[in-house]
Amino acid sequence: MDKAFSPADIEPRIYRNWEASGYFAPSEHGPVYSIVIPPPNVTGTLHMGHAFQDTIMDALIRYHRMRGFDTLWQPGTDHAGIATQMVVERQLNAEGKKRVDIGRDAFVARVWQWKETSGGIIKNQMRRLGASVDWQRDMFTMDPALSQTVTEVFVRLYEQGLIYRGKRLVNWDPVLKTAVSDLEVVAEEESGSLWHLRYPLSDAEGFLVVATTRPETMLGDAAVAVHPDDERYRHLIGRKVRLPLAGRELPIIADAYVDPTFGSGCVKITPAHDFNDYEVGLRHKLPLINIMTLDASLNDNVPIAYRGLDRAAARARIVADLDALGLIERIEPHKLTVPRGDRSNAVLEPLLTDQWFVDIKPLAAPAIRAVEEGRVRFVPDNWSGVYFEWMHKIKDWCISRQLWWGHRIPAWYDPDGRWYVARSEAQARAVHGIDAAIPLRQDSDVLDTWFSSALWPFSTLGWPERTRALQTYYPTTVLVTGFDIIFFWVARMIMMGLKFTADVPFRAVYIHGLIRDQDGQKMSKTKGNVIDPLDIVDGISLEALLAKRTSGLMQPQMRTAIEKDTRRQFPQGIAAYGTDALRLCFARLATQSRDLRFDMARVEEYRNFCNKLWNAARYVLMNVEGQDVQMQGAEFSLADRWIQSRLAAMLARIESGFTDYRLDNVANALYEFTWHEFCDWYLELSKAVLQSESATAAGKLGARFTLISTLEKLLRALHPLAPFITEEIWQRVRLSAAAPGETIMRAAYPAAADVQTDAQAEPEMRWVMDFILGVRQIRGEMDIAPSRRLDVLLQNASPKDIEYLGRNLHYLSRLAGIEPPRVLAPGHTAPISAVALLGSLEILVPMAGLIEPTAELERLAKRLRKAELDLQKLDAKLSNGQFARNAPPDIVFKDQQRVAELRTEIGQLSAQTARVTKLKDQ
RNA sequence: GCGCGCUUAGCUCAGCGGUAGAGCAUCACCUUGACAUGGUGGGGGUCAGUGGUUCGAUCCCACUAGCGCGCACCA
Numbered sequence: 001m002d003k004a005f006s007p008a009d010i011e012p013r014i015y016r017n018w019e020a021s022g023y024f025a026p027s028e029h030g031p032v033y034s035i036v037i038p039p040p041n042v043t044g045t046l047h048m049g050h051a052f053q054d055t056i057m058d059a060l061i062r063y064h065r066m067r068g069f070d071t072l073w074q075p076g077t078d079h080a081g082i083a084t085q086m087v088v089e090r091q092l093n094a095e096g097k098k099r100v101d102i103g104r105d106a107f108v109a110r111v112w113q114w115k116e117t118s119g120g121i122i123k124n125q126m127r128r129l130g131a132s133v134d135w136q137r138d139m140f141t142m143d144p145a146l147s148q149t150v151t152e153v154f155v156r157l158y159e160q161g162l163i164y165r166g167k168r169l170v171n172w173d174p175v176l177k178t179a180v181s182d183l184e185v186v187a188e189e190e191s192g193s194l195w196h197l198r199y200p201l202s203d204a205e206g207f208l209v210v211a212t213t214r215p216e217t218m219l220g221d222a223a224v225a226v227h228p229d230d231e232r233y234r235h236l237i238g239r240k241v242r243l244p245l246a247g248r249e250l251p252i253i254a255d256a257y258v259d260p261t262f263g264s265g266c267v268k269i270t271p272a273h274d275f276n277d278y279e280v281g282l283r284h285k286l287p288l289i290n291i292m293t294l295d296a297s298l299n300d301n302v303p304i305a306y307r308g309l310d311r312a313a314a315r316a317r318i319v320a321d322l323d324a325l326g327l328i329e330r331i332e333p334h335k336l337t338v339p340r341g342d343r344s345n346a347v348l349e350p351l352l353t354d355q356w357f358v359d360i361k362p363l364a365a366p367a368i369r370a371v372e373e374g375r376v377r378f379v380p381d382n383w384s385g386v387y388f389e390w391m392h393k394i395k396d397w398c399i400s401r402q403l404w405w406g407h408r409i410p411a412w413y414d415p416d417g418r419w420y421v422a423r424s425e426a427q428a429r430a431v432h433g434i435d436a437a438i439p440l441r442q443d444s445d446v447l448d449t450w451f452s453s454a455l456w457p458f459s460t461l462g463w464p465e466r467t468r469a470l471q472t473y474y475p476t477t478v479l480v481t482g483f484d485i486i487f488f489w490v491a492r493m494i495m496m497g498l499k500f501t502a503d504v505p506f507r508a509v510y511i512h513g514l515i516r517d518q519d520g521q522k523m524s525k526t527k528g529n530v531i532d533p534l535d536i537v538d539g540i541s542l543e544a545l546l547a548k549r550t551s552g553l554m555q556p557q558m559r560t561a562i563e564k565d566t567r568r569q570f571p572q573g574i575a576a577y578g579t580d581a582l583r584l585c586f587a588r589l590a591t592q593s594r595d596l597r598f599d600m601a602r603v604e605e606y607r608n609f610c611n612k613l614w615n616a617a618r619y620v621l622m623n624v625e626g627q628d629v630q631m632q633g634a635e636f637s638l639a640d641r642w643i644q645s646r647l648a649a650m651l652a653r654i655e656s657g658f659t660d661y662r663l664d665n666v667a668n669a670l671y672e673f674t675w676h677e678f679c680d681w682y683l684e685l686s687k688a689v690l691q692s693e694s695a696t697a698a699g700k701l702g703a704r705f706t707l708i709s710t711l712e713k714l715l716r717a718l719h720p721l722a723p724f725i726t727e728e729i730w731q732r733v734r735l736s737a738a739a740p741g742e743t744i745m746r747a748a749y750p751a752a753a754d755v756q757t758d759a760q761a762e763p764e765m766r767w768v769m770d771f772i773l774g775v776r777q778i779r780g781e782m783d784i785a786p787s788r789r790l791d792v793l794l795q796n797a798s799p800k801d802i803e804y805l806g807r808n809l810h811y812l813s814r815l816a817g818i819e820p821p822r823v824l825a826p827g828h829t830a831p832i833s834a835v836a837l838l839g840s841l842e843i844l845v846p847m848a849g850l851i852e853p854t855a856e857l858e859r860l861a862k863r864l865r866k867a868e869l870d871l872q873k874l875d876a877k878l879s880n881g882q883f884a885r886n887a888p889p890d891i892v893f894k895d896q897q898r899v900a901e902l903r904t905e906i907g908q909l910s911a912q913t914a915r916v917t918k919l920k921d922q
Numbered sequence: 923g924c925g926c927g928c929u930u931a932g933c934u935c936a937g938c939g940g941u942a943g944a945g946c947a948u949c950a951c952c953u954u955g956a957c958a959u960g961g962u963g964g965g966g967g968u969c970a971g972u973g974g975u976u977c978g979a980u981c982c983c984a985c986u987a988g989c990g991c992g993c994a995c996c997a
Binding site: 277383612615 | 926946
């Protein structure tokens with residue numbers, strides 16, 4: 001084995017072998033454990049969030065696979081309607097072409113082509129990350145089978161009256177020229193103005209003042225509303241005002257929606273361009289006057305002077321004209337929330353259009369119940385609150401999009417505009433008896449991408465067919481996703497799953513946090529702070545990283561800042577850390593926090609960890625290779641029994657970590673055991689046996705057996721988080737360890753219950769360790785060279801101390817660097833020494849020629865201060881009668897014991913201080 | 923406005939009724955035969971603030987402050 005671990009040489013080779021060997025496929029026996037992947041955008045690339053999420057899922061899958069579950073990790077990609085269409089459209093624009101120029105069919109063909117060329121990128125990234133998905137079952141949301149499922153669901157919902165079509169006010173994106181759902185609207189506070197306009201009364205002198213943030217919509221006004229109880233205006237209700245510029249008459253109506261304390265207490269009502277006004281309009285049967293075109297210019301429903309102006313120009317013109325007529329009372333600065341499209345960032349326009357909707361309430365009710373009854377469990381649980389809040393006030397879902405890329409809506413129109421929803425044109429004709437001579441035209445809209453996503457857990461498993469996969473792996477065990485798509489995706493999957501399979505789509509939803517950069521910023525292309533996970537795996541130079549981050553910027557002015565930041569954060573670029581280090585780092589990051597700060601120092605920490613493991617394996621192999629290592633005839637030492645016991649403790653921690661979806665705890669348990677127990681202690685202790693002339697062959701065999709078997713179990717325990725290095729080492733140790741099987745992937749996960757905990761070894765080992773630590777502390781603080789062997793005296797030794805000492809001299813000698821200690825008889829005066837306390841035992845290191853009395857006095861004073869402080873606190877506690885009366889007896893007992901210990905310690909330290917002081921004064 | 927988080931060592935974060943933890947950073951020593959991507963030892967915290975519950979609060983409750991997020995918004 002090389003002296004240092006180098007991941008680049010082994011990872012791709014190992015993955016190819018796994019995949020070729022078919023290890024990722026479900027075993028088809030044992031209890032079921034299944035996960036469907038949240039499908040990434042087929043034409044996208046994996047970002048840190050994906051890599052994080054994939055690590056979690058892969059760890060869960062590998063763990064359960066090793067524990068004998070029939071595991072399916074269902075992979076796939078999403079067609080991502082708007083996002084993908086925008087990408088291809090931009091490509092076209094770069095060639096000087098436009099979507100409309102080449103036409104729908106050519107455009108869609110082009111998107112498919114782009115999907116073919118770029119679709120492989122993400123899958124290769126997943127392979128590099130070690131994702132053990134069942135590639136044989138790879139799916140795409142627009143595969144023929146899945147598209148058919150989408151149609152089937154649409155038709156069934158329509159037939160049951162749960163999908164309807166109608167002219168409604170929707171959020172319209174005038175740049176993308178499509179409707180979007182409420183969820184795709186981001187509301188941001190911006191500075192604007194509040195215009196106070198004068199609307200003259202029709203039948204009298206004077207006017208009403210209305211305030212508006214959008215004066216251009218006045219041409220679509222249908223009324224002016226006041227509060228029914230507003231004394232100022234009560235007499236005007238039912239009368240009329242004349243709409244300036246247009247000249248129409250508007251009724252003055254009363255509606256409780258109006259807040260009499262805001263502005264003048266009069267509101268212009270524009271039902272076709274405002275959601276609240278739309279509701280008011282419905283209540284008062286007001287006309288819907290649509291004044292805008294699909295690109296948000298004024299249409300022919302406005303006076304000729306304003307036609308064709310876009311909304312900004314129209315606003316300027318209307319304000320100027322009103323001003324000229326003296327109809328502007330005042331303009332004041334005003335903060336308002338502006339709705340923008342989450343993709344285009346364009347200001348959205350509430351616009352009356354024909355759209356398809358899902359009547360969502362009937363679907364929401366059972367979905368709410370499923371979570372209430374615990375059939376779907378959110379982890380952490382507080383996210384169920386977020387879910388309920390949204391579900392209880394859910395509004396109908398606008399599912400039609402005026403795009404070209406996506407699932408076409410299965411509705412056909414006859415020349416009279418009647419529509420027929422069916423699985424195909426032929427079925428539409430057959431069912432509705434439409435003659436072949438009558439032309440039918442399919443609806444040109446496509447469905448919201450999230451419509452097909454909502455079906456993902458069952459569409460990928462073959463629904464509506466009752467396939468074996470569907471019957472076996474549905475409901476899936478757990479959904480792993482981020483909180484940002486609870487509404488978009490999680491809720492809708494629950495609704496659709498319950499509707500079409502009569503069961504929940506998953507039993508648990510594990511909601512993880514969002515990966516942010518080291519400054520806590522959300523990672524985005526615009527900010528130029530994204531990191532490609534593979535650049536951490538393979539490394540990247542500063543130049544290449546800069547080029548990546550600054551190419552194709554939407555906002556070129558950001559370039560300088562991005563460059564500066566990148567140079568600051570990664571002055572040397574990024575080193576190649578390997579997949580395992582990255583994955584371990586992700587696991588450790590997976591706390592329940594909602595914001596997870598990614599820090600390269602953490603990856604480095606785990607790169608070092610991998611190297612540590614690698615070298616531990618080298619040491620183990622060095623000692624077992626060429627040896628006949630078996631349990632028979634072996635004699636197990638204290639250290640051997642102790643490390644087994646610690647292994648059992650670690651495995652128990654891991655088991656609860658997986659049960660609780662706390663991979664951070666899993667990672668920590670593995671790290672602490674591997675580094676601080678196996679390497680720091682056990683390997684060193686084993687040297688005391690293996691490198692000793694006097695150790696017995698049986699003892700050496702025990703150490704060798706323990707080394708190899710512990711390492712082998714540790715590798716299996718680590719495998720779900722660090723698949724590559726564990727496989728690589730495992731292949732090298734499996735023969736010596738007599739491990740069955742040909743891959744660690746399919747080896748059994750070590751169970752805590754199968755490893756011996758040892759109630760005797762633990763305290764004795766604790767004594768050995770504390771002894772060693774005591775001597776080392778004196779060494780460290782007194783600057784005694786490690787090479788200098790020490791003579792040590794023991795005072796006040798109990799029979800137990802003597803017993804332990806007798807059994808463990810070899811450990812003490814090796815790890816503390818001492819000669820066999822001399823046990824002083826009671827009352828025997830010791831030479832002046834530095835002291836370490838182990839319970840009541842005093843470990844004495846004679847100072848002569850080694851230790852400065854002043855230094856030792858400082859050391860003693862420090863210990864004494866600490867002990868006295870602790871004692872003081874405990875004394876106060878124990879002398880409080882309430883404590884003794886109310887606290888549980890075991891706590892009181894523990895504290896009393898501690899007090900006794902502290903008293904002894906203080907006595908010893910004081911006596912020692914006196915002795916050293918005396919020496920110093922001589 | 924309603925709701926939800928967060929505030930613990932210089933940094934990033936665990937912990938959560940009974941003596942404050944990790945990694946990194948820092949200081950000192952160490953080219954020891956697995957590993958300098960290392961070893962050994964040390965220093966470093968009134969657990970945001972105030973009040974309450976309790977024998978006991980970093981942990982539970984209330985309020986306050988700061989930061990962040992979600993939802994809904996008065997034209």
